[in-house]
């Protein structure tokens with residue numbers, strides 16, 4: 001049986017070479033590689049726009065910690081409400097809860113799974129302090145609509161951009177309209193160092209605070225303290241240990257230089273899947289009662305982090321098993337998180353509150369997606385989906 005993995009990372013000799021060079025340096029952790037990667041990612045985010053000012057980028061140990069730091073940098077705390085989406089990974093809501101604030105979920109758009117700006121508008125209240133959209137699967141949420149709402153109600157926006165740095169929609173990129181955008185370099189992400197993250201912000205005062213918050217809240221990093229003459233440092237506020245390391249940054253720098261080419265490969269695979277799946281399973285082109293299509297609608301330039309399809313209601317888990325039995329790697333991104341035990345109990349939410357996110361959560365399957373996926377492998381995935389779907 002030919003196995004098709006859900007994900008295969010792309011790190012090879014180029015990355016290993018740069019990583020080995022860092023081993024010859026003194027500072028394996030927060031040092032010059034991190035600083036260079038931060039500047040390069042900032043430049044990448046404004047690529048092709050000569051007159052634009054690059055955002056400041058702050059490397060973190062993960063996107064989860066980056067989300068938390070970005071909220072802290074906006075002084076989120078007890079009594080505050082942050083509006084977000086239940087169609088995401090638990091980390092999005094956890095960051096809010098860790099600071100003693102309350103996540104206020106709203107439903108998503110049926111055709112994309114992205115947070116619905118109309119639902120956001122309806123949920124804004126006196127305690128709302130900020131918005132946390134998620135650029136699900138690698139498509140930008142409707143940032144123009146969300147920025148207009150945020151401006152009207154004096155809210156900040158922290159974008160959960162775990163699913164990509166390559167995203168663009170209506171000429172808008174992560175971190176451009178939001179006050180901060182947070183990226184993930186977790187093991188399965190488009191850029192990876194196993195675990196890592198970064199925050200991009202156009203506000204210098206937020207960036208300065210993030211630099212301190214990721215490093216315990218102290219006034220100087222270890223590299224600053226020991227680079228030349230010893231300098232005393234002070235503890236300015238209560239921070240976290242949540243920095244990126246030089247070893248990891250060296251891996252990310254090499255991948256960043258290849259990211260446009262890799263995104264193009266993902267785009268080709270997405271198009272191949274779309275065409276062949278629709279041919280093999282024509283039912284994928286129909287809409288369900290809630291208006292959820294078999295394949296998500298395209299919005300702008302996707303990072304194509306994940307390729308998802310929506311099985312018929314009640315048949316998702318059987319299709320997952322069928323794919324697993326035939327050696328096809330799968331994931332579920334995501335079961336709507338307001339129904340996960342802890343969040344359901346803590347926030348007193350029940351099934352039926354967000355019908356669209358719940359339907360997507362009950363139907364969604366992610367199939368293998370990575371730049372080197374061969375056509376023969378994609379064909380096999382499509383064949384197995386079709387045989388499972390049609391009950392063969």
Ligand SMILES: Cc1ncc(COP(=O)(O)O)c(C=O)c1O
Nearest residue numbers: 062063064089091162184185186
């Ligand atoms: C939407 C979303 N947000 C946040 C995270 C957390 O990222 P990390 O694992 O880098 O902390 C993930 C990771 O899978 C994610 O998919």
